[in-house]
Amino acid sequence: MQRISETNMKYTGASGRVSLYDLSIPENWNRQLIIFSHGYMGYKDWGAWNLMESYFVARGFGFLKYNISHNGGTAENGIDFPDLQSFSENSYSKELHDMERIIDLAQEKVKNIEEIILLGHSRGGGMVLLQSQHPSVSKIIALAPISDIGKRFPTGEALEKWKSEGVYHKMNGRTQQQMPHSYSQYEDYLHNQQRLNIEYYCKHTQVPICVIHGEDDVSVRIEEGEAIADWADTQLVRIPNEQHTFGAKQPWTESELPSGLKQVCEHVLGFISA
Numbered sequence: 001m002q003r004i005s006e007t008n009m010k011y012t013g014a015s016g017r018v019s020l021y022d023l024s025i026p027e028n029w030n031r032q033l034i035i036f037s038h039g040y041m042g043y044k045d046w047g048a049w050n051l052m053e054s055y056f057v058a059r060g061f062g063f064l065k066y067n068i069s070h071n072g073g074t075a076e077n078g079i080d081f082p083d084l085q086s087f088s089e090n091s092y093s094k095e096l097h098d099m100e101r102i103i104d105l106a107q108e109k110v111k112n113i114e115e116i117i118l119l120g121h122s123r124g125g126g127m128v129l130l131q132s133q134h135p136s137v138s139k140i141i142a143l144a145p146i147s148d149i150g151k152r153f154p155t156g157e158a159l160e161k162w163k164s165e166g167v168y169h170k171m172n173g174r175t176q177q178q179m180p181h182s183y184s185q186y187e188d189y190l191h192n193q194q195r196l197n198i199e200y201y202c203k204h205t206q207v208p209i210c211v212i213h214g215e216d217d218v219s220v221r222i223e224e225g226e227a228i229a230d231w232a233d234t235q236l237v238r239i240p241n242e243q244h245t246f247g248a249k250q251p252w253t254e255s256e257l258p259s260g261l262k263q264v265c266e267h268v269l270g271f272i273s274a
Helices: 049-057 084-088 092-109 123-129 156-165 184-191 198-203 222-231 259-273
Strands: 004-012 018-025 032-037 062-066 115-121 137-143 167-171 178-182 209-214 236-239
Touching (some): 004 092, 018 049, 018 092, 032 092, 049 259, 084 178, 092 184, 115 123, 115 259, 123 198, 137 259, 156 167, 209 222, 209 259, 236 259
Parallel strands (some): 032 062, 032 115, 115 137, 137 209, 209 236
Antiparallel strands (some): 004 018
16 A cells, blocks of 8 residues: 655646645555645644644545645745735635646545545635535535635725725734735636635535534634535534634644544544545
8 A cells, every 4th residue: 555745745736836735645545535725824734734634644544735826835935924925816716726736636646546535624615615516526524614705805995995006915913914915816706706606516516515613713603604504405513612723723832633623623534434
């Protein structure tokens, strides 16, 4: 059986931009591969994501996690956001392109995959739901997912100001960076609304979907998870007393998963093992 343990490998994503991924295939691999997509202002090594990877690899699953190509990281430094220009040029369509490239790459590198399972958090949770008709995907898990891309953008006077100035900034509370957003992000959404309609892809899914949400989430309200579960005709898994990241933070210096994220992993394991 093949065994793979690779970190900070390079792939070419949207607009030819090079970014990073990690791939782990254990010796006792069960031929199921989990592909993890991080959220807004996130990256593959944020918080306790490495421990989440270890949780599933220890149980026989392959695991691939990656940085989206325009998340503000670089091929030389995938932590935090050294390239704010690329961050400003990101779009939901580019993130879809990256995910599809990663799925193809996984199938090129890893032989005899029986199931590809998509796992996404927050914005990444919405993005994995948009792959519900991908022919290579077997199951989808969305953690604290966004339910409506259109509602992520400014409205009214703020939208008009964005259009006239071409860019708006949002503070990253942890790094204290002013994160730029080009108006081209909104134009991309307007041009691709049907492909970016999460409700449609949930209602027309060809694969089982699992939705997990912290009951005290203030970043993406649990009502969004409830809507997604309703559209996908599935039960919402509620994690009591947990916020958006299920107890994880950056940096995560503990050697164990936070209790909330461990509960999430246990629910995911039950879903993908059924």
